[in-house]
Amino acid sequence: MMTDTFQKKMFQEMERKEIFNQAQNYAFEYADNACERTVFPTDESIANLENFTEDLPNSVGETVEILKQLHKYGSPATTSQIGGRYFGFVCGGVLPVALAVRWLADFWDQNSALYVMSPIASKLEEVVESWLRELLGLPNQTVAGFVSGSSLATFCGLAAARYRVLQNNHWDINKQGLNNAPKIRIVAGRQAHATVAKAVALLGFGTDNVEWVDTDSQGKIVLSQVPKLDKSTIVTLQTGHVNSGAFDPIDEICDRAINANAWVHIDGAFGLWAASSKKLRHLTKGIEKANSWSVDGHKTLNTPYDSGIVMCSDQDALSHALQASGSYLAYNENRDGMLYTLEMSRRARVIELWASLKYLGKTGVDQLVFGLHQKAVQMSRELSAEGFHILNDVVFNQVLVACDTNEVTNLTMHHIQKSGECWVGGTKWDDKAAIRVSVCSWATTEEDITRSVRAFVAARDSVTEP
Numbered sequence: 001m002m003t004d005t006f007q008k009k010m011f012q013e014m015e016r017k018e019i020f021n022q023a024q025n026y027a028f029e030y031a032d033n034a035c036e037r038t039v040f041p042t043d044e045s046i047a048n049l050e051n052f053t054e055d056l057p058n059s060v061g062e063t064v065e066i067l068k069q070l071h072k073y074g075s076p077a078t079t080s081q082i083g084g085r086y087f088g089f090v091c092g093g094v095l096p097v098a099l100a101v102r103w104l105a106d107f108w109d110q111n112s113a114l115y116v117m118s119p120i121a122s123k124l125e126e127v128v129e130s131w132l133r134e135l136l137g138l139p140n141q142t143v144a145g146f147v148s149g150s151s152l153a154t155f156c157g158l159a160a161a162r163y164r165v166l167q168n169n170h171w172d173i174n175k176q177g178l179n180n181a182p183k184i185r186i187v188a189g190r191q192a193h194a195t196v197a198k199a200v201a202l203l204g205f206g207t208d209n210v211e212w213v214d215t216d217s218q219g220k221i222v223l224s225q226v227p228k229l230d231k232s233t234i235v236t237l238q239t240g241h242v243n244s245g246a247f248d249p250i251d252e253i254c255d256r257a258i259n260a261n262a263w264v265h266i267d268g269a270f271g272l273w274a275a276s277s278k279k280l281r282h283l284t285k286g287i288e289k290a291n292s293w294s295v296d297g298h299k300t301l302n303t304p305y306d307s308g309i310v311m312c313s314d315q316d317a318l319s320h321a322l323q324a325s326g327s328y329l330a331y332n333e334n335r336d337g338m339l340y341t342l343e344m345s346r347r348a349r350v351i352e353l354w355a356s357l358k359y360l361g362k363t364g365v366d367q368l369v370f371g372l373h374q375k376a377v378q379m380s381r382e383l384s385a386e387g388f389h390i391l392n393d394v395v396f397n398q399v400l401v402a403c404d405t406n407e408v409t410n411l412t413m414h415h416i417q418k419s420g421e422c423w424v425g426g427t428k429w430d431d432k433a434a435i436r437v438s439v440c441s442w443a444t445t446e447e448d449i450t451r452s453v454r455a456f457v458a459a460r461d462s463v464t465e466p
């Protein structure tokens with residue numbers, strides 16, 4: 001019977017382990033090569049992706065061949081995230097310990113929705129939740145939901161806010177919905193991350209209704225422009241502007257929000273980790289006064305994708321908002337992870353977070369986070385010495401770079417990308433073209449920075465030389 005041979009084949013694969021050895025060999029080959037290869041795939045590697053354009057197979061295939069194809073054509077078409085010279089977006093490298101535990105945990109294939117589905121995932125979520133509270137200095141009652149990234153974490157935080165603010169206005173959003181609901185005010189900086197606007201739209205507030213607050217030359221909210229807050233207001237602040245890395249004046253705004261009984265959510269995707277570094281902690285002063293926070297594991301902390309965390313000091317609001325199921329919730333001694341996330345079935349992504357935090361410890365996290373800052377400062381210093389303009393105050397890990405004209409900036413960026421020496425993306429800053437450098441990986445060395453600066457210079461020379 002077909003089913004039998006099909007099963008037999010898979011049992012054999014599990015038993016013989018050859019395919020896993022094959023995968024491991026490929027992975028090691030990839031890793032050994034990661035620091036030397038071009039940071040962005042070559043044109044040829046990209047052209048070879050056509051290899052994947054094929055009809056869905058009719059019948060059961062061969063794992064060996066599938067792995068071979070993936071390695072041969074897939075590996076060269078990756079961006080080198082695990083090397084030290086990928087500075088695009090805000091991405092983050094990957095800690096070896098996190099990769100290793102992930103391999104083990106992949107064999108477990110746990111669903112972390114409920115305690116009864118995975119006692120180990122439940123336990124580690126509980127442990128990491130308390131470690132995060134301590135590391136970031138958040139209130140004791142703060143709970144954490146382990147989600148795919150900050151996009152979802154911000155959505156969850158604002159959903160909790162919506163639940164609580166409406167509840168305070170005698171309205172049950174879960175039962176009564178948005179029609180005729182008391183009006184909620186949303187206050188956000190003009191330069192809030194796009195995912196804030198996304199959450200605002202999805203939650204039915206409408207981006208046109210946001211009271212956008214003016215920002216300064218670094219993208220920070222200007223304190224004097226913050227409108228009067230009240231108990232119907234949700235304020236979103238950010239620690240770490242996606243371009244400049246700037247931090248909003250958290251402390252002062254939180255004080256006002258507390259007095260007004262407004263809710264504050266902090267989008268701290270990459271920057272919230274500053275709170276775990278002695279020398280950078282001043283940037284996040286007052287974060288403990290907010291009500292909810294979003295932060296990524298996969299950026300600054302260098303866990304593998306995908307790993308985001310929503311934290312909320314109002315457990316009831318978070319779990320009611322995400323359960324949307326009225327009042328049957330019972331908290332028992334065993335943690336059910338799905339109470340704090342939108343999803344029910346979910347991979348046990350907490351495992352890599354747990355391992356990363358356990359491995360680094362408090363001083364290791366500090367070293368990692370502060371190290372990223374130091375490399376960013378080095379980058380800005382060396383680029384500046386080479387005549388590039390640094391457009392932002394390098395308070396964290398982001399550096400905004402420009403040449404003398406927009407055209408030269410854009411062409412220089414293009415040439416850097418083509419060189420494969422490092423990868424940087426572009427943005428607009430103050431209506432000027434800018435190259436955006438995000439130092440995000442533990443693997444970035446001082447030599448990587450210097451080598452990347454050389455790539456900047458070579459690219460600019462090739463653009464400007466007659």
Ligand SMILES: *Cc1c(COP(=O)(O)O)cnc(C)c1O
Nearest residue numbers: 090149150151193195242269296
């Ligand atoms: C990256 C980022 C996000 C989105 O996070 P994802 O993990 O990509 O969903 C939100 N806010 C800021 C400031 C970011 O840098």
